[in-house]
Amino acid sequence: MNVLIVEDEALAVQKLTKLLRETAPTLNVVGVTDGIETTVEWLTSHPSPDLIMMDIELSDGQSFEIFNLVEVDCPVIFTTSYDEHALRAFKGNSLDYLLKPIRRDELDQAVQKYLRIAARRVTSADIGHLVQDLRKQGSGHEVRTQFLVREGQRLIPVETAQIVCFYAEDGQTYLLTRNRIGYTVEYTLEQLEEMLDVTQFFRVNEQFIVAQSAITATHSSLNGKLKLELKPGPGREVLVSPDRVERFRIWKGN
CATH class of the missing domain: 3.40.50.2300 (Response regulator)
Known part of the structure; x- marks a missing residue:
């Protein structure tokens, strides 16, 4: 070689x-x-x-x-x-x-x-x-270890280790915790990509960034996509888009 x-x-x-x-x-x-x-x-x-x-x-x-x-x-x-x-x-x-x-x-x-x-x-x-x-x-990029989210009238910290995924819907961005609690966050997915540990989080499509530790299974799907099982699940299908599949496999180490 x-x-x-x-x-x-x-x-x-x-x-x-x-x-x-x-x-x-x-x-x-x-x-x-x-x-x-x-x-x-x-x-x-x-x-x-x-x-x-x-x-x-x-x-x-x-x-x-x-x-x-x-x-x-x-x-x-x-x-x-x-x-x-x-x-x-x-x-x-x-x-x-x-x-x-x-x-x-x-x-x-x-x-x-x-x-x-x-x-x-x-x-x-x-x-x-x-x-x-x-x-x-x-460039001195620092990985975020927590996010402040609003719960009623107060702000509470959510550790990134407790986050299953981030997703965008109707112009708003949300995070889902391991306790199945969802919160809105004041960042776009593009901004979140700049903040998250790239070894622990991966943007699988235009709507989802998922945590590696939350992925319990991966299945082949139609049109070259991969279907992910997350625990807990976000209540909607999470697919790896075809153009990201190879990088996803490298990221996952398989």
Whole structure:
């Protein structure tokens, strides 16, 4: 399997190459690039690699820009010096995120994850969504742990761990708790996507954001959709739209 390394520090390239050879001897480093321009040039003039190891901070900018300039349709393992909080947010993705200095055991886990999903096609849309999430983390995005909701004349906190789903209906947004209590919230689903832990919540369609811990079963449905069973259920059908199915499966880890 062929690997492209995108890294602007020579010593980091040497160390990563050594770790890759120790972790998976079948992996073959077919190229090394050190910036946005050189990476785009390499990707447009060579066959797509099977895997890319990509540093986020490059000499000529952040590697996110690469995805605006060329289509990338293979798995990517990002490497970075971002903090542990940002690192934890992406352990659930098939496209992984490793903190520098890279540890042998973590690299091994990331490579093994890649090998498990190698047969599944990863699209540029999958990577695009991960890049958006990484940008949120890199910009100081803080995950909400609770929401204030109105109960009669008072405001009460609802912990995100107690939320089954958020849904939009008739121009209003609601959340449903594990106690089967529904509340209105003063945010759109788009705004909520910016606030929630991306490893714990997923927007399955235009109307629903669901909590991973609330999903009890997944079933195939018509037209390429997936039907979800939530506990407790919101009293309406919850479907994963066809364009989100592959990312949902990656998010769920199956």
